[in-house]
Amino acid sequence: MPVIAFIIIGLAAGFVATRLMKIDADLPTTVAIGVFGALIGGFVLRSLIVLTSWAAGFAGAVLGALLLIWAWKTYLSR
Numbered sequence: 001m002p003v004i005a006f007i008i009i010g011l012a013a014g015f016v017a018t019r020l021m022k023i024d025a026d027l028p029t030t031v032a033i034g035v036f037g038a039l040i041g042g043f044v045l046r047s048l049i050v051l052t053s054w055a056a057g058f059a060g061a062v063l064g065a066l067l068l069i070w071a072w073k074t075y076l077s078r
Contacts, residue, residue: 010034 011027014034018025025033 006035007031009039013038025059 003032011031011034013032014025014032014037017037018030
């Protein structure tokens, strides 16, 4: 069943992509564009999520350290 859903999603994605790019393609080409586009897009999106989660973790660590330094200077360094 997941293969059938993947092909249907690929067909829909390929149809939208070929219409947005104004390409007149037959059905097998449209499905292939959608399926391979989904694979490429999924890989890129997963890579970006991994990279941004590392960046978000770093930003959170810096903000936490800044908050800790502020609290230390405000309340403990007297």
